[in-house]
Amino acid sequence: MIIVMEHKAAEQDIQAVMDKLSQAGFQLHLSQGVSRTIIGVIGANTKERVTAMAVEAMPGVEKVVPILHPFKLAGRDFKPEPTQVQVGDLSIGGKGVHVMAGPCAVECEEQLMQVARLVKEAGATILRGGAYKPRTSPYSFQGLGEEGLKLLAQAREATGLKIVTEVTAVEHLPLVIEYADILQVGARNMQNFHLLKEIGKTGKPVLLKRGPCATFEEWILAAEYIMAEGNFNVIF
Amino acid sequence: MIIVMEHKAAEQDIQAVMDKLSQAGFQLHLSQGVSRTIIGVIGANTKERVTAMAVEAMPGVEKVVPILHPFKLAGRDFKPEPTQVQVGDLSIGGKGVHVMAGPCAVECEEQLMQVARLVKEAGATILRGGAYKPRTSPYSFQGLGEEGLKLLAQAREATGLKIVTEVTAVEHLPLVIEYADILQVGARNMQNFHLLKEIGKTGKPVLLKRGPCATFEEWILAAEYIMAEGNFNVIF
Amino acid sequence: MIIVMEHKAAEQDIQAVMDKLSQAGFQLHLSQGVSRTIIGVIGANTKERVTAMAVEAMPGVEKVVPILHPFKLAGRDFKPEPTQVQVGDLSIGGKGVHVMAGPCAVECEEQLMQVARLVKEAGATILRGGAYKPRTSPYSFQGLGEEGLKLLAQAREATGLKIVTEVTAVEHLPLVIEYADILQVGARNMQNFHLLKEIGKTGKPVLLKRGPCATFEEWILAAEYIMAEGNFNVIF
Amino acid sequence: MIIVMEHKAAEQDIQAVMDKLSQAGFQLHLSQGVSRTIIGVIGANTKERVTAMAVEAMPGVEKVVPILHPFKLAGRDFKPEPTQVQVGDLSIGGKGVHVMAGPCAVECEEQLMQVARLVKEAGATILRGGAYKPRTSPYSFQGLGEEGLKLLAQAREATGLKIVTEVTAVEHLPLVIEYADILQVGARNMQNFHLLKEIGKTGKPVLLKRGPCATFEEWILAAEYIMAEGNFNVIF
Structure with a gap:
């Protein structure tokens, strides 16, 4: 799960998002780019949990980008070989x-x-x-x-x-x-x-x-x- | 229900369609236009019956054009006043x-x-x-x-x-x-x-x-x- | 071209449509069905001319149904054999x-x-x-x-x-x-x-x-x- | 720009992607998650350049996720105030x-x-x-x-x-x-x-x-x- 902050997001907004996520036990990777700060979120069931925490609605957050597919059993991660x-x-x-x-x-x-x-x-x-x-x-x-x-x-x-x-x-x-x-x-x-x-x-x-x-x-x-x-x- | 015959449909194909429909009890109106012969079909439940007779598949028939809406109870014919x-x-x-x-x-x-x-x-x-x-x-x-x-x-x-x-x-x-x-x-x-x-x-x-x-x-x-x-x- | 009149269209509305079309030189076929009166319109360039006469907007008219395809040169009527x-x-x-x-x-x-x-x-x-x-x-x-x-x-x-x-x-x-x-x-x-x-x-x-x-x-x-x-x- | 590696991508594939990108002058952030390794790519014109380098076709790469909008002048980053x-x-x-x-x-x-x-x-x-x-x-x-x-x-x-x-x-x-x-x-x-x-x-x-x-x-x-x-x- 990637949190993309708005262009020129305030330092305190970035901090608030990080605090909330690390208190929830996620491991975070901060990456300050040319025009955006992005926060990588690592942990189990990130999608369900980050969604439930309503991070997307926090000040300064532009969007939340899922990294994994939303399906589990139907994907190759779960079953790499072709289905017969x-x-x-x-x-x-x-x-x-x-x-x-x-x-x-x-x-x-x-x-x-x-x-x-x-x-x-x-x-x-x-x-x-x-x-x-x-x-x-x-x-x-x-x-x-x-x-x-x-x-x-x-x-x-x-x-x-x-x-x-x-x-x-x-x-x-x-x-x-x-x-x-x-x-x-x-x-x-x-x-x-x-x-x-x-x-x-x-x-x-x-x-x-x-x-x-x-x-x-x-x-x-x-x-x-x-x-x-x-x-x-x-x-x- | 209107039966549109193909451009240059053979006389015998037109006759075959008319025979089949009149034997089934429909009243027919033949109209020979500039580039098409069309047959108006009048009777009860024309759509269901003409469909069941597979007229659309007969030689020389281009298409069957329904005149009435396919819905009955939901239309103004059945209930002209607005629904409350x-x-x-x-x-x-x-x-x-x-x-x-x-x-x-x-x-x-x-x-x-x-x-x-x-x-x-x-x-x-x-x-x-x-x-x-x-x-x-x-x-x-x-x-x-x-x-x-x-x-x-x-x-x-x-x-x-x-x-x-x-x-x-x-x-x-x-x-x-x-x-x-x-x-x-x-x-x-x-x-x-x-x-x-x-x-x-x-x-x-x-x-x-x-x-x-x-x-x-x-x-x-x-x-x-x-x-x-x-x-x-x-x-x- | 077929003119479909409304269910229970008034006699005078049907007459008005027929008068207008026959004055324009079209040949007409009247067909009084169980629940609709329909008027078949025969003549050259019916679609363009009937559209220009705004028949669809006349009182009692439910819809105007074209019989011919809207294309001419691209159709089989114009050129029956397959194109190479x-x-x-x-x-x-x-x-x-x-x-x-x-x-x-x-x-x-x-x-x-x-x-x-x-x-x-x-x-x-x-x-x-x-x-x-x-x-x-x-x-x-x-x-x-x-x-x-x-x-x-x-x-x-x-x-x-x-x-x-x-x-x-x-x-x-x-x-x-x-x-x-x-x-x-x-x-x-x-x-x-x-x-x-x-x-x-x-x-x-x-x-x-x-x-x-x-x-x-x-x-x-x-x-x-x-x-x-x-x-x-x-x-x- | 985020590079998402496949589930169980080989160490050497991850390294190859990173080598290629760092040789091109990008700053990289590696993030090893529970089921995916992702690589954050920072630099000017990342999208055009990473696309031109065909990173998405390299072994072990699952997808390339753009972080920025594909439009520039039409977006709020370029012009934050409403347009009149x-x-x-x-x-x-x-x-x-x-x-x-x-x-x-x-x-x-x-x-x-x-x-x-x-x-x-x-x-x-x-x-x-x-x-x-x-x-x-x-x-x-x-x-x-x-x-x-x-x-x-x-x-x-x-x-x-x-x-x-x-x-x-x-x-x-x-x-x-x-x-x-x-x-x-x-x-x-x-x-x-x-x-x-x-x-x-x-x-x-x-x-x-x-x-x-x-x-x-x-x-x-x-x-x-x-x-x-x-x-x-x-x-x-």
Whole structure:
């Protein structure tokens, strides 16, 4: 954590910041530059603690610059080697490329079985299809629900493809888990934090889509919600 | 509903579209323009039915242009007069202006009571404060939960202000309803359709915030989800 | 052009719109639907003329819906077959795929010649490199200017690759044209209409990048600016 | 400038970065934290010089964090007091509020004179109207050009209002300057850097609009382009 003082910050303001931080047990590094004084802050959980101390609001402080990423479990510091997510006998994130393909929505047996066969022939290993559809309008087709999940299972049986399907609400989760090999979190649910936490408790592989307008950091932090509950099988 | 045929669409393609639609019972108006043939389609539920018939995918069809808004209950056709939402003795949407103010998060009794008094003195009629906070990072303060709701109720008792507070998950809804005068749906939950539906069943006034990057039409359709369950007390 | 009247529009308002349009020489098609009256308007240049007549502001009119695309030269109506842009002996837009690669900015002879050779070996046919760089900050490197163009020409000489390079201002255009095989319009200049027009007068192949946040329609209309001046060699 | 080394960066990588920077004459502050080593870099023009040295690409370096804002002239360090832009006898940025109002485009004498009188009566001090219009479509009305500028001057004469009008191309600048009291840079030209530079040479007050999707920093840096040429009369 770096505290950047304002241009021409008063000596006493600099001192006040340093006193407050050293009383809290942080180790400090003062660096007086050409146009700014900056204070390096070293210690455990600096971000949470410095934020809680409201240092950014103290007189003479221009900004507080975090040095570490805001995510922990989702970063390379915690786990330097590349992640591989095991889905049955498939390993996603390894050297092979897995293509997931299929219809937006599961509509009926005929449609799904035909698409599944074509997808299989074309070389994909995972079948995608929605049984619960998040729709902009309440008057659009909302998906077949459990009936759609059963058709997906039937297509898996017939083709050997794995199944990825979206879960849009916590209350559908127990049912979707029974059928899906990979849970999909759709773009509009990327920051449905309650759903993320519940998925985190399942251990099931998750395909986490990026939300509309979400930054990469927000996306990674959404994964952090899942991982913080113990589920590290997140596919971006 | 208007069907726009491609420039130089074949006569037989135009005929095929018209046959299909008239067999389905629609009344049609053919209009042959300078560079396009267009077909007006009249009947009940044209949008849903024409979409289901996959007319847009027929040979020679350039596009299908809806004439009506995709929302029904949220529009002026259904309810021409301006909406007023009654919150106890306050009427929101009438001539008076109501200001809702307060802290981002309820932090403690002292903070909330002090802010509530200041907000009241400044002329606001509704106190806002979060007991459940949707946070980008799982490591940020997530709100006091029920303890925060109790403090809000205490502030209402002391000041006479009404209370608006965010509900972030279906499972918190029964508890939040007990305390809140107005439920807030935050920007990131604007398309959490399951939450919208459950709120729709309560009849409680709702403050529906616009989601990141959401269009106005998407916003109105989010309200439509709430209204379709019977709750017309939506504040934008 | 379709005029959609308001739900329950008065008979006299509908008549007033029809009178105005038929006096202007348009052919009209009236269609009275379940909840809306719509008027189809047929004639030459309907969009410009109906807009100029301010029909949208007449009492009882809900909206005016254009049927034709706003672009003309850039659309399939005008030119149904796929566009091929000829760059010397290369034909872009045909069956082969051409890769354009190279450094963001031309920095020096050594850098450019080395990259050009690698790009050539890897199978690309066109070398990309900026001699004029549009930079967010005035203090960032702004490109080598003509010196950079000369290096690009030298790399072309040595490798046989074609050259694509960005033009950021009308006043640089005469110079850039001398050296470039393809002019690049960068994302931030997509709606620099004056630049587009001047490029339109040159006949030179243009690579038109999509602007930040621009819709597809805005992008196509930017191409229309170039084409309206007579230059149809636009690469998206 | 702060150099953040990777978690577990090798001792020799840290040393290599420090050697390179100290040989370049920078003063360094090493700070070994719990999970990161960071190096504070002090000297003149650190950002440009450290960037040019490509330190960010050296082994073991995670990121380079600038401490100073990327803008100079547009910031409070350079000019701590609030900016006031003088437009004749009006001072913009002082205690009074000035409203600029008027039509999108100057269409004809009657329209402009009528609007100007209404705007004046309503209390505005500056008349806005476009003589050169940047239009998404080349087929939309592009403005009256010099004729529009003359009408604006006539309205100024009649009402005493000051005039703000958009300049969309460098080649129109000499003419627009003759008539306008304030130049407007439209949203789509915010990063037309060549135009910004030329406006910077004029000393004329400029109203700089924020571009579509531009960040605040990009906006301020656009102003920096104008200021770096000597024109500090920028209104945001």
